[in-house]
Amino acid sequence: MQDVAREAGVSPSTVSRALHTRGYASPEVRERVQAAAQRLGYVPNHMARNLRSRTSTAIGVLISDLRNPFYADLAAGIEEVLRFEGHQMILVNDNGDPEEEMHAAETLLAMQVAGVIVTPVAAACPKMLQDNGIHVVSADRQLGRGGDAVLSDNKAGARELTEHLLGLGHERIGLLIDETKWSTGAGRLAGFRAAYEDAGLELDEDLIVFTSFDAEAAKQTTRELLDEQHVTAILSANNVLAQGALAELKRRRLRIPNKISLAAYDDVPWMSLVQPAITTVDQHTVDLGRSSAQLLLARIRDELPARRRIVRVAPRLVVRGSTGPAPRN
Amino acid sequence: MQDVAREAGVSPSTVSRALHTRGYASPEVRERVQAAAQRLGYVPNHMARNLRSRTSTAIGVLISDLRNPFYADLAAGIEEVLRFEGHQMILVNDNGDPEEEMHAAETLLAMQVAGVIVTPVAAACPKMLQDNGIHVVSADRQLGRGGDAVLSDNKAGARELTEHLLGLGHERIGLLIDETKWSTGAGRLAGFRAAYEDAGLELDEDLIVFTSFDAEAAKQTTRELLDEQHVTAILSANNVLAQGALAELKRRRLRIPNKISLAAYDDVPWMSLVQPAITTVDQHTVDLGRSSAQLLLARIRDELPARRRIVRVAPRLVVRGSTGPAPRN
């Protein structure tokens, strides 16, 4: 910076002002400084800048699994907005593990990030960050009561998807679900129940089957579901479980949708590539990411009222070939 | 840090040494300091640390498209190693645009990252970073001659895939490809040619069809390929183009593999979900990412001889149901 100042014949502080601040520098000087900086290939040091100004443009993003297209899309949406707004994304995979999550949060804290977007695993993580004065936006799910969040309306989406199946005459729909601790799973289960209730049908609790979070477990659980319950349709609570369900249906060569219907929450690309294409609920995942980033930046810039803000993104039912009229026996 | 020093009854410099350096602090003092830090919830400030020590643990990762599972897997592999080794990943999507890429590189430079892993779009980007003393590893493709790189053996993979098709009796294989400027596309094309040559068959140049990088364009190009060339098999140069090719084959209700075979470079999850599952070349993408990170860290730690290191990851042919004997007319 000294060099640039000398080259432009001004003081270091003027260089700083000319390069970054708006105002407080005459246009003529500003131009001269910028030319000098260009000529010398000067790149300002973010570290020093952040240290002195006690601000940072880096944003931490904490997600569970980048290889799951849901999280990849979420991260892509976040990154798009951050980049456009001149921020940087520090991305950490926590593998859904509370300890990894907390450890990552501490690192982000040490890095003095301006804010964090997290798909929380444990409530302790957003809380710790907030207690340390870091802005936090929970994306996709919500834990504890504090803080801003961007959420999909899981209940409405699951209700709509279930109504679609009920409308086709299915009464025994197996719900394949991995967790209901979080607002996502809980919401989807609630929507499933609500649709049955609205239809005036009693829901057999045995139709709700819990499985682990990976496709292989879902395949096994689907097997049990088919063996033990007489279902005419399967509703998978997310894209990963749907892989397992579909694999088992294909293994048994059950014709879809003639013999059995399959619907899945969370639209991802492969669902329109398989034959028949899968009926799903599109969560607008990239938008979910964009909104999370926008909300966080608005909070950082202090453009929002103090009380917490919850942004809800409406999901959309996408009917494709995998769901059809319930077979009559 | 002052507070911790006071709490532990030592000087700030001792706190620094006790917390981070190995040696230069008595075990007894070290323990006392750590206890004090714990009690006060002290989190050291990375910015100040990096500024003073002129080192940073942040690593920049520059990729083209996070929503493409190839890049997502690459990033996941990189992140896994970086996190394990106590580094942070700053992830930037450059959308395959040289200007975005260069802009991102400048930001990373300003952030004083310890190194950058890039799937380069233009040779200028790695060069600029290297000129500024930043360690660079090119992942997946190579541009210009400088620098370390982790590459898949595209030629071998494409050759093996083509040999597989030739072995099934296909002689007119349409190669659907988007670019050959980069080492990836060039290598795959070279492998395709080599297989024909090894088989002693003359390659009709019209079988090589160029398309844009998105699935929709690939669909249209596949249409032209089917209309204008008599092909019994299609080989798609990557996972995205394969989506377009498959969509068009399905639209025409061409039976796979009876009527036409489809093979694709770059195995991604949907390829084993569709019916029939797609024959592919698995690039071990996550490993590619892991190796890139390991190579970069080794370079940063100065564990490598000065001359550049190229790591090659061997791809693997995965034969599935989408390829079968060529139909006889």
Place this chain on the structure above:
DNA sequence: CTGTTAGCGCTTTCAC
């Protein structure tokens, strides 16, 4: 509008 001064929080000489 611009220069001077001080100092962000930490690590690293250099004495002791």
Place this chain on the structure above:
DNA sequence: GTGAAAGCGCTAACAG
């Protein structure tokens, strides 16, 4: 093995 002092590169406060 430990403390005191200096300073990383920059920006904010203050004069002018």
